[in-house]
Amino acid sequence: MKAARLVLFFWSVVLFGAVAFMLLHDGYLSDLVLREVSDHIVRSGGDAHADLILGSIPYDLPTVIYDVVAWAFGQQHEIVPVLMAVVSTAGLIWLAATPAETMSARRPPLLWTALFAAAIALNPIVLWVATASGGHALGVLIFAWLCSNLTQVAERQDPGSYLKFGLAAALFIMTDPTAIIMCIAMIPWIILTKPRLQTVQQPVAYYLVTYTPIAMTALSVCYLNWAGISRFSPFITPLDAGHGQDFPWDRVLSATGLADRLDIVPVFMIAVVAFFPVLVLTRPFGTVAERRAFAVVLLTIFTAPVIAALGGVPYHVLDYLPYLTGPLVMIARQTAPAHRMTTLGVQVASVAFGWMLLSIPGAALPNGWMQAVTGTKITGHADEEAIAKWIAQHPDAITVDPTTDYRIIALTGRDDNLVMPNGIADHATDIRFVSHEVLTMRPDTDQGEIDRLNALKPTIWALGMPGYKLAYERGPYRIWTQATHP
Structure with a gap:
């Protein structure tokens, strides 16, 4: 037996x-x-x-x-x-x-x-x-x-x-x-x-x-x-x-x-x-x-x-x-x-x-x-895969929120240029001094509602921040990059 x-x-x-x-x-x-x-x-x-x-x-x-x-x-x-x-x-x-x-x-x-x-x-x-x-x-x-x-x-x-x-x-x-x-x-x-x-x-x-x-x-x-x-x-x-x-x-x-x-x-x-x-x-x-x-x-x-x-x-x-x-x-x-x-x-x-x-x-x-x-090719995470590919091609530090951006972090497969919003979320740190880029998510989505960067700066997805310009957009995601260094 x-x-x-x-x-x-x-x-x-x-x-x-x-x-x-x-x-x-x-x-x-x-x-x-x-x-x-x-x-x-x-x-x-x-x-x-x-x-x-x-x-x-x-x-x-x-x-x-x-x-x-x-x-x-x-x-x-x-x-x-x-x-x-x-x-x-x-x-x-x-x-x-x-x-x-x-x-x-x-x-x-x-x-x-x-x-x-x-x-x-x-x-x-x-x-x-x-x-x-x-x-x-x-x-x-x-x-x-x-x-x-x-x-x-x-x-x-x-x-x-x-x-x-x-x-x-x-x-x-x-x-x-x-x-x-x-x-x-x-x-x-x-x-x-x-x-x-x-x-x-x-x-x-x-x-x-x-x-x-x-x-x-x-x-x-x-x-x-x-x-x-x-x-x-x-x-x-x-x-x-x-x-x-x-x-x-x-x-x-x-x-x-x-x-x-x-x-x-x-x-x-x-x-x-x-x-x-x-x-x-x-x-x-x-x-x-x-x-x-x-x-x-x-x-x-x-x-x-x-x-x-x-x-x-x-x-x-x-x-x-x-x-x-x-x-x-x-x-x-x-x-x-x-x-x-x-x-x-x-x-x-x-x-x-x-x-x-x-x-x-x-x-x-x-x-x-x-x-x-049943053998159907799946493209369910196409937006996240595109964002992960962009991050992999740009070595500058980028701020991400693991609570909502976990798919992108997993697809990127590395953490050497990722900055987590611990000090940022409690206003202890200025984003501009810790990362060159910021990943944002549209706030009217399920995940965007709980994103810590949206909670900190409600207009960051739509307007970015002073000194930042839109570098890449795909689906509900936008990446803002510094136009001038602080």
């Missing part, structure tokens, strides 16, 4: 790697990966204020892994987030093909395991995670491991199960900022893992046992943020949904009002049924403990977008939809013998249905992931 899992793992690596290479060949660049590459370039440049500029500390696991192995790839280090996503998602397939300990006497046939694991790998959302999500894929893998440990908590209620659950939760929080939302969403449901006769007895003690590692990890992150960037926050990196996602139904959550924020929650529920129908259409488990743990995980994922909406935090459907692979792995590992054929049939059919949905005209953006998967 171990040899079969190893074969499935390497098959997944080859499959995901081939698709990722094809996407790069077709010009597709994931926004999530571009942001990770940009953050690495900014931090590796030696700027003492890099953490403050980026609004995060480099202690999350994807960043640590990137920084540790990037040297081995040299100028090709931007491939690291892609490889991390490929290997992490292949690890998810390995986990799905590993039967639960309680299934030792009724392990599924090898063919059933292989087909179910392959159907998980071919799910369009899983394939998107493997080829476009960068470090987020590691969070998805750890969450799936957390789900498996939660089943052990429901079955055995022993110290070892609690310790493994606590370790998985701590690693989850240190991997992805959405983990905090997920852990909050689990609070009302974790009590369901207790045996029925014990649910009323000592609930506070049970929460102390299960949630102490989570609370301690969150407080540790808060302290690190406070000590490093003077911000008391439980998020290991900014919970900052970008505007470059790949499907129109994955629009950014509006934070203008509660009704607007709740609008997208039904979209999430529809996406759950559309891409993971096996989670709601089958009853695959043979024991009460397995059903309880599965219910806790599913209710947690359903509650997370509601928590995000009520809290007004940035939110995309694709921020939380990949976590449904957690309960999917539980089904793969724990399906009772009597339900295996039905469950496998629904899972295989769901793969075909998911791809049919994405093939409908308008189901993905013209420059999105789906078009690249």
